[in-house]
């Protein structure tokens with residue numbers, strides 16, 4: 001690798017142009033080494049980062065992971081990629097949140113093909129160990145109950161279980177946090193992929209490093225939470241201040257959601273003290 005290439009692959013956070021160059025290079029490497037094309041939807045936001053990543057995988061036919069939001073320009077780019085690659089073999093969803101699946105009906109109206117997902121009205125119900133097209137699904141509940149990671153072509157499509165940057169929120173449902181941490185650990189132990197293609201953010205070339213980082217991040221939050229509880233803190237506000245001090249105000253409701261999942265885990269393990277205020281999450285999409 002030339003010095004020049006190394007420079008562009010490691011942009012500083014304050015250099016948005018460098019980041020774009022790096023992303024273009026990453027996309028080129030993915031295409032040449034893995035035959036995977038990323039089409040990023042123009043739906044940037046707090047949760048979607050620079051936009052939802054739609055992945056077009058293989059050819060003759062191609063498969064699509066997470067068609068993304070229903071935005072005509074995005075759909076056209078996905079369709080062009082499908083045409084380019086000899087048609088559509090099928091669509092697979094990492095999970096059914098709208099920013100990942102809204103375009104499904106429109107895409108399948110244009111290219112009739114089976115839809116696979118973890119729940120809802122799908123043609124193929126994803127199950128661990130049962131291949132779908134070129135993908136080996138791995139249950140990764142946590143961000144949502146129906147979440148799967150998909151392994152194919154030496155890459156792992158991680159949806160919102162692992163993002164290209166930052167961390168994800170964990171939706172409280174029975175066993176959410178412990179199952180999520182178990183899923184991360186199980187992914188980490190696999191040896192059939194070396195690159196992560198996340199639902200949002202940049203491609204992750206150091207898959208093992210990122211999975212290690214995610215596991216230790218969750219353990220670190222848990223340790224801080226246990227410390228805060230041992231120190232006598234009991235209200236939601238106190239716990240958020242102690243455990244998520246760096247989270248900006250607009251992201252605090254999502255920190256509450258993850259706090260609830262951490263508290264559930266401690267309760268299930270029988271180590272949650274009495275009198276802890278639990279976040280109210282009525283109507284939250286799990």
Ligand SMILES: [Zn+2]
Nearest residue numbers: 097099160199
């Ligand atoms: Zn998402």
